[in-house]
Amino acid sequence: MTKRRTLPACAAKLASTALAGLFGLILAGSAAVAQDAAPVPDKGDTAWMMVASALVLLMTVPGLALFYGGLVRSKNMLSVLMQVLYSTAVVCIIWVFYGYSLAFTNGGSLNSFIGGFDRLFLAGVGLESNLETFTKGVVIPEYVFIVFQMTFAAITPALIVGAMAERIRFAAIALFIPLWVTFVYFPMAHMVWFWGGPSAYGDPAGFIFSLGAVDFAGGTVVHINSGIAALVGALLIGRRVGYRSELMAPHSLTMTLIGGGLLWVGWFGFNAGSALEASSGAVLAMLNTFVATAAASLGWILMEVVRGHKPSLLGAISGVVAGLVAVTPAAGLAGPVGAICLGFLAGAICFLACTSLKNRLGYDDSLDVFGVHGVGGIVGAIGTGIVAAPALGGTGIFDYATGAVADYSIIGQVLAQAKAVIVTVIWSGIGSLALFKLVDLVVGLRVATEEEREGLDLSGHGERAYNY
C-alpha cells in the first residue's frame, strides 16, 4: 500500500525565499509561516526508510540467494546465486531508467494499468521532491521512496528463478527478467499501489486499488505475481533430468537456514517499511511479521508430524517463508492474534501445496516458488480481508474522505481481495506465458541435457562453488 504524491515543496520554498528577499525584514515573519505550510520530511521517517530499503536488499542478496542456493545440488550452487544477483543488478538499472516512471506516475488514458513517462531517468526528481505518506501532510523524500520501491522490483523477479533452477539457461534469465519486470511487474505495481495519496485520494488510481483491495506490502504484486510466473515457467521448461528417480537432495540446508533467516530479518524492512513512516503502524507490521512467521513455521512442522514424517529443518524454514509471504499483505492491517492465525494456516496450506499438490500434478517447481509464494500469497491476500476486520482485532481500512476508519464488511472485503487475486493470476499467467515463449524462441529456455548433468556452474559460468 504505497503510492506517490508529489507536493510542490520546492516551489513553496522558492516563493517564500523570494518574498523574504523582496520585502526584507518586515515580511520575514510571514515568510517563515509560508515555509512552515509546505510539509518537510521528518528525519526519523527518512532514516527509517533508508534502513528499510537496505534491509530489503539484504533479503535478496544474500538472503534469497543463499536460501535458494542451499536447496540445489552443489553443482548448481553458483548458477542460482548468479541468477539472483543478476536479477537484482539489472532491475536496479531499469528501475532508474524507466521502471519507477511506469510504476508510479500517472499514465493518462492507460492510468488504470500502467504509469507514464514523466519520470524517465528520474527526470524532475530532486532533493526537494517529496511524497506524501499515508498521513495527510506527512512527507518523505521522493528519492527514498524510489530506493525503497527499487528493492521491491529487484526481489520479485529473483523469486521466479527458483522454479526453473538447475536447468534454465543463463541467457534465458538474462532476457526474461528485463522483459518480465517491464510487462508484468511494473503494471502490477501500478495497478495495486498507484493513487493520489491522502491529500488527493479522489484522483485516478490503479485498477486493483480501485477495486477496494488492500495489499499492505505487496502480497499480490510481489508474491502471487512471482509465484504464478514461476508455475508457468516450471510447466514450460519441464522437469529436471532424473526428477523423482535420482537423489536431488538440497546440498546445504545450513545455507538455506542462513538465507531464510536473512529473509526474515530483511522482511522487517519490506513489511514495516511499507508504512512509509517510522510510525506505530510500522511497529504493528513488524510485530505481525514476527508472530505470523513463527506460527507458520510451527504450522508446517505440525503438518509434517501429523502426516507421519519427522519434523524437518527444511520444513521449519519453509514455513518461515510461507508465513512471511502470507503476512505481507496483512502486515499493517491485522492484529497480532489475527496474524498468528493467518500465519499458522499459511504454513499448513503451503505444506500441502509443496507436497500433495505438487506430487499429484507432477510439475517440477524446483524450489517450490509456486507452493510457497503463489499459494502463500493467495492465502495471505484473501486472509487479509478477514484479519483486517476491526471486529477481529484488525485496524480496518482508513477512509480519507471521512478521516476515520470505515465501516468494515468482511465478506465485501474478501470479495474485493479475491478480485485482486484473480486479476493478478490472469495478468501474471498470461504475461509470463507470452514472455517465456518469446524467450524460448529467441535464446531457448533450457540447457542441453549434457550441460544439465555436468551442472550449470561449470557449463554456464566456468567455475565451481566448492574447491577442496
Place this chain on the structure above:
Amino acid sequence: MKLIMAIIKPFKLDDVRAALTGIGVEGMTVTEVKGYGRQKGHTEIYRGAEYVVSFMPKLKIEAVVPAELVERAVEAIAAAARTGQIGDGKIFVTPVEHIVRIRTGETDRDAF
C-alpha cells in the same frame, strides 16, 4: 603378515584405535567410505520428495599385522566396534606378500 580391513561405524573409530593400540598394533590407515550390506539404506524426505539413500557412510580401517597378532587384532576390532545393531560392519583378512618402509628401505617384519 596379514592385512586386516575392517568396515566400521564412523563413531566407533576411537574405540577401535584404542583397542588395536592396546594389543600392540602400531599403525593403521582410515578411509571414509560409503556402502551397504544388510542395513540397506534410509529414506530422506525433502518437502515431500522421498529419496532412498542406499549407501551409508562408514569408515574403512586397514592395518597390516604379524601373523601371531591377527587373531587378537580381529577380536579386538570386533569387540570395540560392536553395538549389536544392524550395520556394525565387517572384517576381512587377507595375506600380504611384501612390505617396504620407504624411508629406510627396511622390509617385511622389520618394516612394521
